[in-house]
Amino acid sequence: MLEISELQRDYITEILNISMGSAASVLSEMVSEEVALSIPEIDFLPRSVAAGKFDQTNMSKMSGVTQGISGAIYGDALLMFPEEKTLSIVRILLGEAVPVESLTEMEQEAMCEIGNIILNSVVSSIADILKKEIVSSLPRFIQGTGNEVFSVESSNHDDLVMFLKVDFGLESQSINGYVTLILNMDSLQDFITQLDEQINAIG
Amino acid sequence: MLSDSDSVARDVKAEQTGLLANLFGKVLDFSENGLFLVDSDRKVILWNEWMVQASSLGREEVMGAAFVEVFPDLKGKRIESVINAALDAHTASLLSRSLNKAIFPLYFSELGGENQRIEQSVTVKPIQSDGHDYCLVQITDVTPMVQREGVLRVLAKEAEAALEVAEEASRFKSEFTSTVSHELRTPLTSIRGSLGLIASGVMGELKPEIGRLISIACNNTERLLFLINDILDISKIESGKIGFVMGPVDLLAVLLQSIEANQAYGEQYEVRYVLNDVVGGITVYADTDRLMQVLNNLLSNAAKFSPKGVEVEINVIRKNKMVRVEVRDYGSGIPEQFKSRIFEKFSQADGSDTRKVGGTGLGLSISKAIVEQMGGVIGFNVPEGQGTIFYIDICLFKEK
Incomplete structure (x- = not known):
């Protein structure tokens, strides 16, 4: 298990929230609608615990967007919401409601773009902290239970997940979702080392 | 000093590279997608045939020109910033057709007809090669998808409207039935009361022929009341006006109670109820009174x-x-032509039977409505030999 100090936590949260702010303004401009994004909580959890967290919070059916990251760190970045929340986010942002119960192909594509904007911001902030290059791949729409999304069965359970709670503010609604970065242990150690150097540099 | 053979080898290599570049260029020209490549100076260095056709800009105009010169209207737009992000921060981006209407000025070149704008979905990807950064922009024509979803949207809205009309009609029908039945029941109750008093003789001795007529009137009033109560019952269940009190129910206790309640009725027909393989401790999830009604x-x-x-x-x-x-009986079974209608309202196998055995023909449809409301299934089987098996499947109660 990876422990991080209060100071480290505050620092990461601060940096991520700055980039969330710019992601929100990109989205706002695109849809001519007030969009607010913030990250109130961050945690480092083993893959299986992160998957369990989805299922516990009554979010057994999740959907969202994933994209691969490589370079200084490698793994997967995910933005997940309970299935019905994904539906309302897309439909509020597109401003037209299709009376069908699942996202159409084009709505899925729109969700991919929304996720892409948010995930790119998060990944760029992390690249900034690391002062190294991170290459991201194209977003993909995914759905499933926590275990399926995190492919708990097929992969290494010890992998740590950087677990960020995201508040998506839309039309006076606050929609809760999660951004998670599945990273291997070495990447994370490196991340924490860099973090400490920067915090020390600030004094 | 380079030897001759070195320079020959170099020439061969250069020729091969040139051939390959030509070949790749042709391959890209066959692509069903628009493809162009931007280098780190933001200059266009690749422009495939699809782009030539859709933009009406030839390679000679585009190659080596800056992206914002090729598309001056896109300066400062999101597409420019994601191209910059791909080159500077190595992020890949997707621009969906729904959130970005008509990203590039690209058109179908219809002969004679008016040019139609191509609906686009655009991906922007960083490419690193030999230490250089490039950005690949790929455009997919999603016009067919947009048209498909347009049709879907119209159909979905129509279906929703049709459903609303149907629900409204059904609500009206249920309300009408329940109001009419209610209005009929009140006068009928007093008719039955009065007839009962006359029949009992308290209003004075009746001549036998009058007594017979009064008795017929009494029986038929009784029947009518049963019928109306059943209609009221079923319309209430169907409209969901009856609240079910669902909870754990001891199945055996309800069964025994129901058998006891029907004992006297069975004796009229000289029929005895036998409960086989009595197993206690089965708890089902049901409404006790309603389950009893079905049994x-x-x-x-x-x-x-x-x-x-x-x-x-x-x-x-x-x-x-x-x-x-x-519940298995050894009766004459259900006539073939009646099997499909058995749970419908007012259905009994034939008129003569109705008269002989009585009943409103609503019992099974009420039972079906109740069982289904409780999350169960009702049905029947034709066993080997004689008779019919009616069954209900109900959920077991599961502890939290």
Whole structure:
């Protein structure tokens, strides 16, 4: 298990929230609608615990967007919401409601773009902290239970997940979702080392 | 000093590279997508045939020109910033057609017709090669998808509107039925009361022929009241006006109670109820009173349609998360042509039978409505030999 100090936590949260702010303004401009994004909580959890967290919070059916990251760190970045929340986010942002119960192909594509904007911001902030290059791949729409999304069965359970709670503010609604970065242990150690150097540099 | 053979090898290599570049260029020209490449100076260095056709810009105009010169209207737009991000921060981006209407000025070149704008979905990807950064922009024509979803949207809205009309009609029908039945019941009750008083003789001795007529009137009023109560019942269940009190119910206790309640009725037909393989401790998830109503209906039906002197068998079978209660009679069975309508309202196999055995023809449809409201299934089987098995499958109660 990876422990991080209060100071480290505050620092990461601060940096991520700055980039969330710019992601929100990109989205706002695109849809001519007030969009607010913030990250109130961050945690480092083993893959299986992160998957369990989805299922516990009554979010057994999740959907969202994933994209691969490589370079200084490698793994997967995910933005997940309970299935019905994904539906309302897309439909509020597109401003037209299709009376069908699942996202159409084009709505899925729109969700991919929304996720892409948010995930790119998060990944760029992390690249900034690391002062190294991170290459991201194209977003993909995914759905499933926590275990399926995190492919708990097929992969290494010890992998740590950087677990960020995201508040998506839309039309006076606050929609809760999660951004998670599945990273291997070495990447994370490196991340924490860099973090400490920067915090020390600030004094 | 380079030897001759070195320079020959170099020439061969250069020729091969040139050939390959030509070949790749041709391959890209066959692509069904628009493709162009931007280098780190933001200059266009690749422009495939699809782009030539859709933009009406030839390679000679575009190659080596800056992206914002090729598309001056896109300066400062999102597409420019994601190209910059791909080159500077190595992020890949997707621009969906729904959130970015008509990203590039690209058109179908219809002969004669008016040019139609191509609906686009655009991906922007960083590419690193030999230490250089490039950005690949790929454009997919999603016009067919947009048209498909347009049709889907219209159909979905129509379906929703049709459903609303149907629900409204059904609501109206239920309300109408329940109001009419209610209005009929009140006067009927007083007619029955009055007739009952006359028939009992308290209003004075009746001549035998009058007594017979009064008795016919009494019986038929009684029947009419049963019928109206059943109609009221079913319309309430169907409209969801009856609240079900769902909870754990001891199946055996309800079964025994129901058998006891029907004992006297069975004796009229000289029929005895037999409960096979009694297993205690089965708790189902149901409304006790309503479950009892269904069981009473099945038991009385079985008695009605049994020949004199035979038994009606009751079996309880556990299946996975459900439990099945079977009621078997040894009657003449259900006529083939009637099987599909048996749970419909006012259905009895034939008129003569109706008269002989009584009943409103609503019992099974009420039972079906109740069982389904409780999350169960009602049905029947034709067993080997004689008779019919009616069964209900109800959910077992599961502890939290």
